[in-house]
Amino acid sequence: MSKKMINLVIDEIKTTVPEGTLLLEAAKSENVKIPTLCYHEDLCIAGNCRVCVVEVKGWNTLLAACATPAMEGMVVYTNSPLVRRARRDILALLISEHSTQCTTCYRSTNCELQDLAAEYNIDNEIYINLLKDKIFTVDRTSWAIEKDESKCIRCQRCVRTCAELQKVNALDVINKGAEMKIATFFDMAMSDVVCTNCGQCINRCPTGALTERRYIDEIWDAIGDPTKHVIVQTAPAVRVALGEMLGYEPGVRVTGKMVTALKRIGFDSVLDTDFSADLTIVEEGHELLQRLKRKLVDQEDIALPLMTSCSPAWIKFIEHLYPDYLDHLSTCKSPQQMFGAIAKTYYAEKKELDPKDIVNVSVMPCSAKKFEANRMEMKDSGYPDIDLVCTTRELGHMIRQSGINFKELPNSKYDKFMGESTGAAVIFGVTGGVMEAALRTAYEIVTGREVPFEGLNITPVRGMEGIREATIKLEKVLPDWSFLEGVELRVAVAHGLTNAAQIMDNIVIGESPYHFIEIMGCPGGCIGGGGQPIPTNEEIRRKRTEAIYTEDEKMKIRKSHENPEIIKLYEEFLGTPLGEISHKLLHTKYTRRERV
């Protein structure tokens, strides 16, 4: 079906675009850049900041390029004196209600308002500073997210993110006129509301109004403390995004350089969350098979589908919004927490360390991991599994602070042990990855054969559609699993909490056909996490995803249960999957929460 084509002129350039194309997009296709603030390609059109206004011949007013479709015969000027003056005024107005203490702002040099102010030479305060008469608060109640009202320009990207992508609506627009602002329910503390800590709002905030709560100083302090043994673990998605903080284009894998940098920074041990991702797969794979057995053979009333539990934003989401369905969650802790628990027990024993002297630092693509690490129940070894969590962005800052010329670094390998990884673990970083890893292992446990997909690539669960599903028929199973003979294992994958909600709604009405569902809180999975470099958008997510799959393919071992360190861990310490020690250290339970 071909669309009607529209002819128009943009800055004297004749162009033809399909009907429905916005002026902003039409201009972009002719390499004309129009500045934006409220616009974000992941979100619906708002048209409220007005920075993108353009002049159109025959119109009395300027039009917002982000909200106006191209119309036949339009003659558009994106850089006329009128447009430039208007944009400058609008920027000056935004600055008049914005705390312009850029030197003390975490987002300085990565701030869209700062960039535009520089571009339009807003070199003096034209208008009256409106902040003087208002009382602003910085909300630091959450472990994960800081909200600074004085830096908010009310573009509502966060509100749209929270509503459209995540269906959480923790933040919304309140009041009107001069009093209009972005707030939680009755301005309650961020820690007390339905916020899942996913950080997608941070990732879309054009200024420093929403940022992750930083723990950089605490990490430096730990490193500097000679009595502490500081372990750092890095999540799979960090290695394909960190480069963006340090001068690389999106999609470049910097695993080796990152490991070198972490060693130079002074961590006592540089290890890999991939290790515990493999551990998660072994535990969760067995949990799935055990649930199937209890349901199909023992006829127990067991909750199915089983749902993954690696994504802490998703966990908090279901705790708040579907608290009656917590028994569907895998009891497995996330890889971050499993890592921490093993590090303070088995690792401590092997290295002859007192667990109280171990500081577990994790580098995560995620802000919710900061909350997860601080959950009351996450200290089954007697010590907190994880002590400090920083984001990919914070690590980028630390590397810069340490004076390292990142691009020139040699590659190095993770320390042993808990540094061994498989391709299955690496793909945890993208939506569908946990499912693919789990299937590679579970199928093999049941049938003794590899999954029937070329190159182990289970393509039906890959991709960027919000919800994907696949069916694998179990045939010629091993004798222990005879009850699964002929069973069609039905699985689904969802990313972004709006899609998770859709999956949940089907479970609520009893119409979910699946046995196993993977859910990631963030669009694209962890590669699009709330702790990843800003900006993150569809193209960048795609590039990071490609990098993850390349990393997988380059791995010698690509199945979790074949990770030699994992095999050894079970032999020496855990015994069997779902065994007594596993149960104590690696599994957890969930909390019902209010929905305000």
Add this chain to the structure above:
Amino acid sequence: MRKRESAVKNAVVKYGKERKNLLPILQEVKQIKNYLSRSDISEIGAEMGLSSAHVYGVASFYHFINLTEQGQNIIWVCKTISCYMKGSNDIMMALEERLKIKIGETTSDGKFTLLQTNCIGWCHKGPAMLVNDEPYTDLTPENVVQIIDSYYKK
């Protein structure tokens, strides 16, 4: 507490759970209770499948949907230009004196809350005010006291 809960549920049953009915539901509960509490707002959200923050955001947009506790009667004195020219400030002062409260406050007996509002559409008969839904026009510092007294007699 039970009475409040039923106010929300009754309103939702009366108008229906669809989103388009949010404003009538907010108003219905407000008419019964004179304001909407936090628990009313989150209950409306839960009943209608909307987040509490979102319902709060909608409610806070509208001037006459009060989100803090109010007296039995709410006085809204028009402060816009025509009434202002005809002496709405004097009316306000007379009310403050009679009720012994300032703008935004509620009398200690809980009988009245004194508020201001923008143009209420009686510009030719200003100064004007609303007491709840009832408009009063051609106000003077004297007759406004009588109006208040008449509520005390009710």
Add this chain to the structure above:
Amino acid sequence: MTKQKLKRVDLIFSKEYSCDKILATSLKKPKEEIIQMLMDSGLKGRGGAGFPTGLKWKMAAAEKSKRKYVICNADEGEPGTFKDREILDQVALKVLGGMALCAYVIGAREGFLYLRYEYRFLIPKLEKILDTFHKWMEDYDLDFTVKLFIGGGAYICGEETSLIESMEGKRGEPRNKPPYPTQEGYLGKPTVVNNVETLVYTLMIMRIGADEFKSMGIEGSSGSKVFSISGDTPKAGIYELELGMTLDDFVKEFGDGDTKSVQVGGASGFCVPRKRFKEIHIGYQGGLKGFSIPTGGSMMLFNSSRSMYNVLHNYLVFFEEESCGQCTPCRVGCQQLLKGVEAVKRGEKNQKYLNDLLRLAETMKITAKCGLGQSVANSFSSIVENFREEMIY
């Protein structure tokens, strides 16, 4: 341009013809004929924006949709306007009749009367009249029902897309246009939103014919209009007058002998100083620099005892509160204009700062998302430019 003398008209409130008879006859006419009559009459929206009513109906009628809506905009919030309250109080059946006519023309089965919160006292009366009206509809075999919808108290909801948003249970924030309500309005369906007075005039045009209506007024501004007159006048109240009169004639009739300026169109309208009374007409074209000034009916007179600074300050406080707050020029601009004039008055800012503010007002006029933000400049610039010394001293 012929000069129109001030002339009283008696259409809207006239009891001469019963509304049901006009409606009964009209509903027998082909739809196209009704649209043509409205287009020929030159009737423009009486709420203030002045969009041609016939064209609006024509656009909605052309949309292919099973569901369409007619909404009567009775969210009369413009300072100095009170005529819609009076019309609803006295001749609500005529308003409903206009809605029925529109419903017939565009093919709508449901209508809403969006009544501002401040007019809740009218509800019992309107509900009774709605019963009568619905009986008519049965008699005429027109499948059309009207429900009351009560606003929550927000000036901006007089803007038609904000009004629709609020009816959908949202914050009353203006939408991006296009699409226009006639294409995608209430619940995404084609919707005509007309002012109370406009709807009555559609019916009156059916009664007197397009030509007679057009014979009133001046070119581009035909017919008559209901004016809400307040301020320094011995004759405050509601008057139906022919469009096109000069302000001079108006002031002679309604002034108190000492009129310094007239605010035409409320807080979002223009302030006309005495020296320009003779040249300015009341009509749709132009604005302050043109020939005539439009109004939704609000006419506020100020005599020489009034401080125009206080007047402007009152307007700016109004806008600062009533802006929906979503777009930058309006949300921040209104605050800046208010703080700016205060700072100049207090001497904290040099009087040249008024020039910066005038420029800001011009920016707001061309960049704000909706009519509210765009029109703040009208009163601001016309008052500051004409009464500059009052702003400073």
